[in-house]
Amino acid sequence: MHMMHQVAGIGHLLALGDTDARRQALSSLQNDTLITxxxxxxxxxxxxxxxxxxxxNRQAQLEAYLINATMEALQSNVG
Structure with missing residues (x-):
């Protein structure tokens, strides 16, 4: 998606007949490429x-789950 404009710009560059127009189009294409x-x-x-x-976040949830499971197991062994 992002590079389609650059590809179209290259095709346009080849169609230009004037050297100055090509230079200007090339400069514009370079700027557009940098922005993209x-x-x-x-x-x-x-x-x-x-x-x-x-x-x-997921790791914190899993750690909390393991801590709770361990605490429940310890409490069931004690009590």
């Missing part, structure tokens, strides 16, 4: 952070 790359990097970082948060 930054957006993709940000999206990846956001997803990694969300995954780590979910993973930490």
């Amino acid at each position: 790359s930054t957006k993709v990097t940000n999206m990846v970082q956001e997803r990694q952070l969300a995954y780590k948060l979910r993973l930490n």
